[in-house]
Amino acid sequence: MGSLIQDRTQTAATEAIGGERGDLLQTLRQHRGFLRYAAKGLTDEQARTRSTVSALTVGGLIKHVSNCEAGWALFMEGGAGLMATGLPSEEEWANDFTMTEGETLEGLLAAYEAVAAKTDGLIATLDLDVAYPLPEAPWFEQGASWSVRRVVLHILAETTQHAGHADIVREAIDGQKTMG
Template sequence: MTTSERVLTGERADLTQTLGRHRGFLRQTVRGLTDEQAAARTTVSELCLGGLIKHVAVIEDRWMRFAVGGAEAMQSEPLDWVNGFRMVEGETLAGLLDHYAQVAARTDELIATLDLDAAQALPVAPWFEPGASWSVRRVLLHLVAETSQHAGHADILREAIDGTKTMG
């Protein structure tokens, strides 16, 4: 049974709907753009709209691997920090959006089935408290925050491309 066939209620429904709403804001921001526009840097940073879509998909996938299998699963694939926020040769906006949709569908399935109280020890990193753990719930709240923050970034980048304001 897939999430679309399940009727989620309570906290699981709230988490799925809230994450879905912020994903939608991010996807709305790139609606109607060409690949060239999606790859354009409109600020001094490396950020571009396609790169933000790519980054959010990669990060969501990594955090859900963490939720299921801990730090080792999260770190099982290396991150490409150099190209993680930009579109590279051969990438298209449509392809990045398709990948993001696949990641989102997997996350939604996991929200419906995982024990939200199950916790994993965080990976060793200077930005995490040593020995701390996060529950699946905490991971999902982090994903909502990450997605909404990047949707705001995307809105600024889109406005610089063609004046379109997607968040207001």
């Protein structure tokens, strides 16, 4: 119940921001909601369940999306250098899609809410046109820069893609679907 009240409060605050920022915030919040909905009512054991041939689990997907968003939030604040300060250890990286035994779904969702609140604040206040060079990595175009706006769109795409994955995993667990 508390989460529903918080969602309504955050939605009202988001709606108070108009234009492009409001659109970005509202769309990102909607897709975060789809991801959270895939976890609604699951036990920790179910959240760890590999219900398809994939290694993906609902809990692991929430953890991954939260970690990605946290890293990109750092990038939006100060570029690749600041993003690097939040990079996971090798062990954390290896477990990025895994809900480990010590983790709970409730804890992962709480961490995700905190990350989302920080990102929402950045979207509401940062200059969307400020751009930083991307980190050096084989999956990024060498020498390319991304604006804060492009990072927000990347976070939205990542969230949307993985919310779809979580929906499939959840449906295979007990038939619940986000839509339809």
